[in-house]
Amino acid sequence: MKGMKTTIAAVAALLVAGTAQADPVKVGMITTLSGGGAGLGIDARDGFMLAVKQANNPELSVVIEDDQRKPDVAVQLADKMIQQEKVDVLTGIIWSNLAMAVVPSAVAQEKLYLSVNAAPSQLAGKGCNANYFSVSYQNDNLHEAAGGYASSAGYEKAFILAPNYPAGKDSLAGFKRFFMGDIAEEVYTKLGQTDYAAEIAQIRASGADSVFFFLPGGMGIAFMKQYAQSGVDIPLIGPAFSMDQGILGAVGDEAIGFKNTSNWSKDIDNPTNKAFVETFQAEYGRLPSLYASYGFDTANLLLSAMGKASISDKEAFRDALRAADFNSVRGKFVFGPNQHPIQDIYVREVVKEGDVLTNKIVGIALSDHADAYASECSM
């Protein structure tokens, strides 16, 4: 009789544990699927959904909406997803100005937010939050690496250029933090600007020996083409965003040889990354960009946490996320104290493989690099 009781208790405990782990998780993905920044959002979404499809976990459901790169639209969508769709986790935002409009209020309402891209400094330091995880990086990281690379390559006077929005400011701050030389001139452009004739004229007259530019998406395409047409031959350096897989095809051969810094590249040598690049190409018929890799890692991180804890137990679920117990396409993956990754950042060069332009790793810019704001975060 006593034995029977323990068996029942054990079965009950198992059942409870079983149901706890099988709590469904609903993800709301707000990302940019139309307009000038669409390529980035589509890549992040496709990377995320590839991991979801491969895991084939019936407990995970995803709703996807297009923010059109407009902060007001993103806020409306977040409200709708939290209030009507009752999502547990939000993700997907590409642009830092949209992230600043959505994330603080979402995490205050006890929703988890996993960033596939944007990670403004405001959310890494004093504004850090236990419900907010950045899977990609902290905004400054790749730019810091570019600054470090520019110094080690012997450049002494850089002209620096970025759009006037939170990530643009983080970008130039990051570059300057690690660049030892002088700044010839610092220019902010309008977000979404497509004509850079005025800025290129200033570069020509500046006497700089290098140009650092952060212009993601269509902005980077426009700048690269106009720069090549202008006849100015000062070497360009940038973060991977200025030269991602989606941009290369539209810029053409003029991009070959361009050095850029990234925490992901398709030739990082590990089985997860190899399988990711192959399956992504098979599924969508194009090479993945770094945004796709962030989406893929974000989904796998979430799936790993779902396997360990129930979403109804927020504390345990956050611990499971913090453990980051999944196979990342970047190889090792560790969160720092402010829940932003500590990671290697590589220098890549644009090369042509057959007919396709892509990036190849040529060195490491920074190893096990943590962001500059972690010490300000009290969590």
Next chain:
Amino acid sequence: MFSLFLEQLLNSLQSGLMLFLMASGLTLVFGVMGLINLAHGSLYMVGAFACAAVAAWTGSFWLGLVASLMAAALAGVLVEMFIIRRLYNRDHLDQVLATFALILVFSEGTRWIFGSFPLFLSVPDILTGTVILPGALEYPIFRLAIIIAGLLVAVGLFLLIGKTRLGVRIRAGEADRGMIAALGVNIDRLYTVVFALGAALAGLAGAFVGTTQSVQVGMGEPVLILAFVVIVIGGIGSIKGALIGSLLVGFTDTMGRFLLPHAFATFLDPSSATAIGSALASMLIYIVMALVLFLRPSGLFGTEA
């Protein structure tokens, strides 16, 4: 410093002339038909995509350029005959709603055909490289070519409106639509021709600009907003106003981006000077528009009260 200033003047002229190609079509359509056409930016996008697709297919930029004119004009004719024609007698709100819907249709249609990733379109070999202009100024040949093409189109447009029979009808249409219909002019055909002309100009601008920027879905809307600023400044319906307005906007925008951060740097530290200067520079054309509206509510060359 002098050659930098000169280069910025040329850049202002170039961006102003590209805007003129957009704004002239928009203002013609509004002047003659009284129609607010939000889908004008989509015709610009059609031109750019047609140019990129044909240039990639045939390897010739010039065939692409012809294709951009034809595709945009054709899209304009179809849109006018099947949709816009039903809207002339409706109020402006209906027109705005219907043409906004057209933006969505064009954008999604283009995405459906070409995908979401930007297309490749490059300068033809003959126009690559730079020339040395007087004042030891090195300037891209392609931008110079755009300036010349823009000037030619502007002259052509003024001759067309001022000297030809079609131009007489267009001006008459602007003055009194009902009367020229009563005088036996085939008003339906006139409207279609004017719409196709405006569309072709937008398509041409799309092809030129697509060559220096990126050919992607949604590229038309930012330009459309600028084109509206131009025609509001210039006076709605006036080609001369569109030209002056375009040059004013091109000049204000380029010079503002160039000079404002420097101006602020004389009394602020460089970092905040660039931040404040560039923030103000992006508002500058709207400030100019507000000023013009304050001093001349119907625009610089507007006729309506």
